Amino acid sequence: MTTLRAGWIITQRELAHWVREPWGPIFGLLFSIMLLLVFGFLFGGAITVPGGGDYIAFLLPGMMALSMMFGVETTATKMAADAGKGITDRFRSMPIGSASVALGRVGADMTNSAAELLVLILGGLAIGWRITSDPASAALAVLLLLWLRFSMLWIGIFVGLAFRGGGATSAVQVLVWPIGFLSTAIVSAETMPGWLGAVAAWNPLSATATAARELFGNPTGLTDGVLAGHAVWLALAWPLVLAAVFVPLSARAYRRLRD
């Protein structure tokens, strides 16, 4: 109980930040919308979806998955900033459970990402994207997207704690772009050279993007391959694997602050 309560108090700290300084998160949300418009209209005209279908309908679930992955950057940066400023040490000197700090981060970042998803959904609906499936499937799509974000959170917590210097977070900020684009989030793997397409298909981001497309009733850009027919299972399994690796690594990094 005390660990959860402390986690919630640390989450509220972040919510209070948004009230005090709303421009940071607002620009974050505008950035997602901007990316959506850039790909939807600037590049979109030049992109055809294998297997047919509208590019905007293909793009939206991909953008959602991409924004969930980009969240890793926020998590790592904030985690490292608190450790660097001694705020983490202050929390550690307090009578609260050792998972509280991470839980606070989870609460804040999941809230942030849920808001981002909502903005992308509303923005998508405004530019002609439609959910053509049933509400239960659509809800499952949203949950799978948040599930990806949850696994990314633990990568961010690990990186922020284990490499407290600014270098690691900068590396994360740069790396998310090639990793994000080397997936089926923006374009179908089938339009890529064979080997690159194979790599992109195995990107965890691709599993979530494809699963969301299937569940929202949007074109998947797939005609065959590993993702076709297994995307939902893969979108459950990939984040589970990532979390299974990075939750213990994060816990170890937190314990190693004691060294």
Place this chain on the structure above:
Amino acid sequence: MHTLIAEGLRKRYGDLFALDGFDLHVPAGVIHGLLGPNGAGKTTAVKALATLIDVDEGTASVAGFDVRTQAARVRRSIGLVGQNAAVDEILSGHQNLVMFGRLYGLAKSGAQTRAAELLEVFGLAEAAHRPAKTYSGGMRRRLDIAAGLILTPAVLFLDEPTTGLDPRGRNEVWTSVREVAGRGTTVLLTTQYLDEADQLASAITVVDHGRVIAEGTPEQLKRRVGGDRVTITLRGPVTDLAARLGGVADEDDHTITIEVTSGLAALVRTLDDLGIVPDDLRLRHPTLDEAFLAITEKEAAR
């Protein structure tokens, strides 16, 4: 009965012993200074006592609780004010203290009452609802100290609380530290500033290379360094005369500083015999700076 006890603490980072058999005994209710240069092991000692790091060897207790086996109870008895002002800069002073208060287990209303009290005590009531990043260095430090005092802890650790502050901020923090000790909290204050330990602490432990090299009241430490000092100010060059008198010359200030070993009268007689009339002649106790230098030099010579 000692509130803080450390015995034989050892902590190794690679080839370096940050703590190398560190001992400390601090009675309740005092301000105890932990004095040493950068890298002497002061922060490591504080972190070990505040349950933030594990030591390789040795035992320590805080307020009667073992830091290793009773860490949760130790955390309930301490406040830690680290080297950085660890407050949230976006939140206001009031929001910071309410957050920390709730983390210490207070209910929301209790945390708000306590926050208001502490802001009043530390002279931050007027700035209570401004973001902490608009605070001066001294104000931020005082907020930091207030955050360590929410539960009126038995022990407050202050790790170099005035580093980087201007003289005014420093004075504000000193006043706050005295205020804290006046309310019965034991304060362990680490500092590189010798006059700070002299001003605030009733006893001082001098640390270097992870070990205690001297301990005592500021007066005792100063006495260890020998007699009082006389500073003579002259017109004209001072180097030659300084050599004859066995003192240290400072050509820029035209002063000679001499340790008085055989009485002041003898020195004045010598000056008289040489026909020298100083512009100024002052007798003073050795500064803690000189004490530290003398102690570390003795240590290095061993």
